[in-house]
Structures are given as C-alpha cells and as structure tokens.
Amino acid sequence: MGDFLHSFFDIHQILAVLPSLLGEGLRNTLIIASLALILGLVVGLLLAMLLISTRWWLRMPARVYVDVFRGLPAIVTVSLIGIGLPSAGVRLFGQSPMGYAILAVGLINAAYIAEIFRSGIQSVPPGQAEAGRSLGMSHLSTQLLVVVPQGIRNVLPALANQFIVAVKESSLVYLLGLAVGERELYFIAQQAQSISYNSSSFVAAGLVYIVFTVPLTHLVNWFDKRLREGRRPASGGGGPAATPQPLIPVGATGFEAGA
Amino acid sequence: MNQVSTSPQAPDEAKADVPAIELVDICKSFGLVEVLKGVSATVARGETVCLIGASGSGKSTLLRCVNLLSPPTSGTIRLHGQTITDPKVDLNAVRSRTGMVFQHFNLFQHKSAVDNIALALRRVRKMSREQARERALQQLDKVGLRALASARPSHLSGGQQQRVAIARSLAMEPDIMLFDEATSALDPELVKGVLDVMRDLATSSGMTMMVVTHEMNFAREVADRVLFVDSGVIAEEGPARQLLTDPRTPRLKSFLSQVL
Numbered sequence: 405m406g407d408f409l410h411s412f413f414d415i416h417q418i419l420a421v422l423p424s425l426l427g428e429g430l431r432n433t434l435i436i437a438s439l440a441l442i443l444g445l446v447v448g449l450l451l452a453m454l455l456i457s458t459r460w461w462l463r464m465p466a467r468v469y470v471d472v473f474r475g476l477p478a479i480v481t482v483s484l485i486g487i488g489l490p491s492a493g494v495r496l497f498g499q500s501p502m503g504y505a506i507l508a509v510g511l512i513n514a515a516y517i518a519e520i521f522r523s524g525i526q527s528v529p530p531g532q533a534e535a536g537r538s539l540g541m542s543h544l545s546t547q548l549l550v551v552v553p554q555g556i557r558n559v560l561p562a563l564a565n566q567f568i569v570a571v572k573e574s575s576l577v578y579l580l581g582l583a584v585g586e587r588e589l590y591f592i593a594q595q596a597q598s599i600s601y602n603s604s605s606f607v608a609a610g611l612v613y614i615v616f617t618v619p620l621t622h623l624v625n626w627f628d629k630r631l632r633e634g635r636r637p638a639s640g641g642g643g644p645a646a647t648p649q650p651l652i653p654v655g656a657t658g659f660e661a662g663a
Numbered sequence: 664m665n666q667v668s669t670s671p672q673a674p675d676e677a678k679a680d681v682p683a684i685e686l687v688d689i690c691k692s693f694g695l696v697e698v699l700k701g702v703s704a705t706v707a708r709g710e711t712v713c714l715i716g717a718s719g720s721g722k723s724t725l726l727r728c729v730n731l732l733s734p735p736t737s738g739t740i741r742l743h744g745q746t747i748t749d750p751k752v753d754l755n756a757v758r759s760r761t762g763m764v765f766q767h768f769n770l771f772q773h774k775s776a777v778d779n780i781a782l783a784l785r786r787v788r789k790m791s792r793e794q795a796r797e798r799a800l801q802q803l804d805k806v807g808l809r810a811l812a813s814a815r816p817s818h819l820s821g822g823q824q825q826r827v828a829i830a831r832s833l834a835m836e837p838d839i840m841l842f843d844e845a846t847s848a849l850d851p852e853l854v855k856g857v858l859d860v861m862r863d864l865a866t867s868s869g870m871t872m873m874v875v876t877h878e879m880n881f882a883r884e885v886a887d888r889v890l891f892v893d894s895g896v897i898a899e900e901g902p903a904r905q906l907l908t909d910p911r912t913p914r915l916k917s918f919l920s921q922v923l
Contacts, residue, residue: 534732535769535828539783539835540759549782554773 410602417604421596425612429589436506436574436588441567443510448517453547455522466518473515479576482508486580502586505577513570520566524559525551561628568617568624589613681744683708683839683871684729689738691724698724699735700895706839708743711865711872713882713903716892717918722875725892726841729873730761743838759787762832766844768824770816770831776803777812780831788835802830806860822853829860840864842874854878861885879923883907891915 454466497503536546575590593609684706727733780799
C-alpha cells in the first residue's frame with residue numbers, strides 16, 4: 405500500500421516538478437488554449453454564418469468541415485496538422501511545433517464553436533430579423549447588428565466552456581515534441597515521469613489543470629445562471645413583458661432571407 | 664377593372680390619384696397549402712383599411728405580402744405606382760418607407776428603447792449618432808415614453824413595447840404603415856394606449872394604413888373601409904360602418920356573430 409501511494413503521491417517528485425509546471429507549463433497551456441480559442445472563434449463564426457445560409461453551395465463546405473473535424477479524434481487532427489504538414493513541406497511556423505499546435509487545436513475548436521454559434525443564432529426568434537428587414541436594413545446588417553449579437557449572448561456560457569475544452573485539448577500537442585521553454589503542462593509531467601518512473605508528476609499536472617478548470621466551470625455556471633435570470637423583467641407583475649418572444653408568426657416559414 | 668385605372672400611361676391620371684397600395688391577383692402558397700387565392704385590393708393615399716377575418720384566413724399573410732416580408736407566389740404589388748414585385752426594385756429602400764408593426768412587437772432585445780429606434784436611422788437613413796438619437800427621442804416623446812428611453816424591452820410592459828415599436832417605424836417617416844394584430848398579444852388594460860396611438864395616426868396625420876385587427880370597435884370607428892378575408896380571398900368589402908352593421912354574406916354574418 406505504501407508503494408502504491410508513493411507512486412502517485414511522492415511529495416518530493418511533486419515539489420520538484422511543480423515550479424516548471426506553474427511557470428513554463430501553465431503559461432504555455434494558456435497561450436495555446438487562448439490563441440486556439442481566438443482562432444476557433446473567428447473561423448467558427450464564419451462557419452456558423454455559412455451554416456445558416458439559404459444557399460446550399462455556401463452551406464455545404466461548412467457542413468463538411470464541421471462534420472470532419474468533429475468526427476475525427478483530436479489526436480488524429482493534431483498529428484495530421486502538426487506532423488503531416490511540416491513533413492509535407494508546408495512549414496507555416498518554421499521549426500516551432502507551437503504554431504502547429506495552436507493551429508490544430510484552433511481548427512478543432514472552430515468546428516465545435518461553429519455549431520455553438522449556429523444554435524445560438526438560430527435560437528433568436530425570426531421576428532427579430534423580420535423587424536430589421538421591415539425597417540429597410542439589408543440582410544447582412546440585420547444579421548450582424550440584430551441577430552448575431554443576440555445569438556452570441558445566448559451562447560456565451562457554452563463558449564466559455566469551449567475554452568475549458570481547449571485547455572484540456574492542448575495537452576495533445578505533447579506528441580509534437582515541444583522544445584524546452586515551449587512545453588505545456590502535460591509534456592512537462594510526461595518528461596518528469598519518464599526520468600523518475602514515478603507517476604506523481606502526472607498527479608501534479610492534473611492538480612494544476614483542476615485548480616484552473618474547476619473554478620472556471622463554476623464561474624461559467626454562475627454567469628449562465630445570472631444571464632438567464634437577467635432575462636426576466638425586473639419589474640415583475642407577470643405582464644406581457646414576461647411572455648417569451650414568439651411563437652413563430654404565421655408565414656414565418658416563407659420568409660426569404662435573401663429577398 | 665376598367666382600363667384607365669390599371670394602365671399607368673393613362674393620360675388623365677393625375678399623380679395624386681395613384682393608389683398608395685395596389686394588390687393585383689396575389690397568390691401565396693406555403694408548400695402545398697394555398698393561403699391566398701388571387702386577392703386584389705387597393706388602398707388610397709391617407710386611407711385606413713382594416714383587414715378582418717378568422718385566424719388562418721390569410722389576412723396576416725396578405726399584410727406581410729405588402730412589404731414582401733413574405734413574397735407572394737404570384738401577383739403584382741404596386742406602392743404609389745411603383746411595382747415592387749419587380750425583381751430589379753431596391754426592396755430595402757421600399758421597406759424603409761413602409762413601416763410594419765408586429766403582433767409580438769419584435770423590439771431588438773439587446774438594445775434600449777432609444778437605440779431600437781436609432782439603429783435603422785443610422786444604418787438606413789445614414790444619420791449621425793446624435794441626429795439619430797435626437798429623432799428617436801422625439802418619436803418616443805410622441806408616444807409618451809421619453810422617460811423610458813434607456814430601458815431595455817424586457818423591462819417594458821407589452822403596451823409600452825408596442826408603442827416603442829410604432830415609434831421605431833414612424834421614425835423612418837414612412838408613407839405607409841402596416842399593423843399586424845398590433846394589440847392581440849396585449850393584456851386588455853394595455854390595449855387602449857396602443858389603439859389611441861394608432862387612431863391618432865389615422866385621423867390626424869393622414870397616414871395610409873393597413874391594419875389587421877380583431878378589434879371590431881377600432882375598425883368601426885377608425886377605418887375608412889374594411890376588407891373581410893375568408894379562406895384566402897376577400898369575401899366582402901365596404902365602408903366600415905356598413906360592413907360591420909349590415910353584412911351581406913353569410914360568412915361575414917357568422918364571423919361577426921362570433922366576435923361581437
């Protein structure tokens with residue numbers, strides 16, 4: 405039993421690896437996750453706009469992208485981009501695997517974020533777009549100024565959650581062989597374990613992930629709850645303001661977005 | 664129909680005589696369901712016309728055809744002589760002069776009352792931020808809601824939301840206003856405030872109005888003419904008082920006996 409505990413909770417091993425986990429590891433994990441999230445948001449919003457297009461030839465490429473990247477295990481995508489691209493001579497980021505890591509995690513995230521945005525945008529009642537169009541606003545400015553801002557608000561918690569996913573997925577880039585200084589949490593733990601044959605460094609890395617992700621999860625939940633409650637009218641009374649927006653109006657199905 | 668009134672080239676047709684709204688043989692299907700079956704109607708400048716009829720009769724769909732929010736499957740629509748069913752027409756420009764008020768208000772939920780009104784003024788009328796805000800506040804003043812300019816829609820009652828929505832349409836200085844069951848979603852005590860705004864618009868500003876409504880008293884008092892829509896056609900039309908007190912068709916008789 406002592407051996408069992410020792411192989412997971414060797415305090416000396418943990419203390420030894422902790423400084424580089426908290427310094428180099430956490431920093432790089434957050435850099436990879438943040439930049440991947442930003443890339444995911446930009447590509448994801450673009451994909452979402454295509455996914456809701458009324459034109460099939462705009463919708464279809466986006467649908468294929470989303471299906472493929474959601475269908476592949478993340479490790480396959482990371483390998484294809486991080487190992488495949490450089491060995492095929494596509495050296496976008498020189499020798500640094502960090503860039504490929506961000507690209508791979510970002511492109512995976514884009515597929516999930518596209519679906520989050522799409523559902524958010526489609527949850528906005530059609531009457532909102534109709535009001536914009538009836539005032540003479542173009543399809544594009546109605547989408548950008550009326551529909552998308554409300555859709556994003558609806559899915560902010562889901563987007564924040566996607567950041568947590570990106571933090572965890574960033575561990576997959578260890579297989580690209582990061583150089584010293586570029587190592588993220590898992591890679592540091594894995595290297596320490598390969599020297600000591602003791603799993604305590606994994607436990608230490610796990611703790612750092614958890615200390616970061618668990619409070620973030622609860623923060624997101626709190627934010628989500630506040631957002632939902634904020635939707636109700638402050639001045640109760642149960643007046644018509646409490647009526648949820650439509651109730652798809654008669655004939656809404658005939659609304660031609662491009663008209 | 665006689666030839667003179669349908670031909671735009673008619674020499675003796677003065678500009679003022681061109682109807683504000685001209686619907687010619689409008690048909691509209693949703694999939695296999697034929698909702699409008701060849702509706703023709705005209706609304707003169709400054710006239711208020713109420714559309715009445717049972718739910719599902721097609722009256723809302725007809726109204727939504729007028730600004731092509733729901734484009735007709737076939738037929739011709741002319742607004743002030745301009746054929747807007749022509750694909751070459753700049754629909755955004757047409758719609759910016761044709762206000763529409765919805766049953767569920769459809770205020771932009773993420774914007775305050777004043778910003779709801781200012782948005783299209785800035786984007787469509789290309790006003791500066793200050794100009795748009797100034798005009799928006801004036802319009803709110805007219806519907807008695809200036810004090811609530813910075814309130815979000817979710818903090819307004821249904822009646823207040825609908826008055827903001829009317830102000831939003833009027834701020835664009837439209838030639839025509841379309842009302843789609845503007846009071847149907849309101850609590851009874853809030854209906855009057857909205858109807859008062861509509862009544863004022865019809866009587867003192869001379870706005871051309873097409874109003875889908877279940878408010879028979881409003882139709883009787885305010886409308887110049889009433890169209891009774893039944894199963895996708897105009898089953899009866901005439902001056903408001905006459906049509907509502909002395910219906911000729913059995914269908915309208917039975918409809919009125921149910922709603923009055």
